[in-house]
Amino acid sequence: MNHPAPGAARVTGLTVRHRKALALDAVDLDFGTGVHGLLGPNGAGKTSLIRVLATVAKPDGGRVELFGQDMTGHRERSAARRRLGYLPQEFGYYPGFTVREFVSYVAWLKEMPSERTAAAVERAVRRVGLADRIDAKVRTLSGGMVRRVGIAQAVVNDPDVLLLDEPTAGLDPEQRVAFRELLRELGTGCTVIVSTHLVEDVAAACTEVTLMESGRVAYRGTPAALTELGAAAPDADPGANPIERGYTAALRDHRTATAGARK
Numbered sequence: 001m002n003h004p005a006p007g008a009a010r011v012t013g014l015t016v017r018h019r020k021a022l023a024l025d026a027v028d029l030d031f032g033t034g035v036h037g038l039l040g041p042n043g044a045g046k047t048s049l050i051r052v053l054a055t056v057a058k059p060d061g062g063r064v065e066l067f068g069q070d071m072t073g074h075r076e077r078s079a080a081r082r083r084l085g086y087l088p089q090e091f092g093y094y095p096g097f098t099v100r101e102f103v104s105y106v107a108w109l110k111e112m113p114s115e116r117t118a119a120a121v122e123r124a125v126r127r128v129g130l131a132d133r134i135d136a137k138v139r140t141l142s143g144g145m146v147r148r149v150g151i152a153q154a155v156v157n158d159p160d161v162l163l164l165d166e167p168t169a170g171l172d173p174e175q176r177v178a179f180r181e182l183l184r185e186l187g188t189g190c191t192v193i194v195s196t197h198l199v200e201d202v203a204a205a206c207t208e209v210t211l212m213e214s215g216r217v218a219y220r221g222t223p224a225a226l227t228e229l230g231a232a233a234p235d236a237d238p239g240a241n242p243i244e245r246g247y248t249a250a251l252r253d254h255r256t257a258t259a260g261a262r263k
């Protein structure tokens, strides 16, 4: 039997605890080229997974591999970080920096060659639609614009794995549409993992959906397959859009299966 080649980001038996809370419970996931939407209720474990993949948190159990390398060693983590882009859920920035200064600083942290930095910063800022504010101080920007600066700093090094934790929170509808287009473009050559509560972002931009629930993977498939699941659900909420119905149906199936397994 042929096994597909492992993706650029892979976790096996990944367990993360926060004091008594089990945030991830022996999760196995493999992410290859494309845009992967991470969905799930509050507290499902999405941020915990992204933080481990970004190498900012250590797992309590299991294995994390990026670019085929185990992330236990300091040297491997440092090498992987240069090829990662990461937008945390709560994104820290320096309000007194201009957009250009801040994104350049991140490029420097990623050890980008200095002769490439200026053009890469301009391109990243242009990609998020902030070219006209590049020399504005970050503190003078709106919340949605600051989020876009966060996306720009995450893509400045042309990462091979891009991790975005709720990137569309606070974006206006026009910017969300533009952002989905950027995601689709990025996903053609890179592994993008994006957590969101906006199920329609997943329908519009993702090649694969991973639905988390209570630290486990509840569903994995294409957005089209999730939509089909919703269409087949007997008591679907008529007010919900097709993929939202799929989301609800997949969660319900997972909860039923988990409750059945406990009996």
Ligand SMILES: Nc1ncnc2c1ncn2[C@@H]1O[C@H](COP(=O)(O)OP(=O)(O)OP(=O)(O)O)[C@@H](O)[C@H]1O
Pocket: 018, 019, 021, 022, 023, 040, 041, 042, 043, 044, 045, 046, 047, 048, 049
């Ligand atoms: N710093 C922390 N201290 C204690 N418990 C935590 C901490 N961070 C997360 N948790 C717990 O771990 C579990 C997973 O949380 P996580 O933030 O990964 O979920 P999430 O899917 O990202 O949620 P949300 O959609 O609300 O952002 C939850 O039960 C949460 O309460």
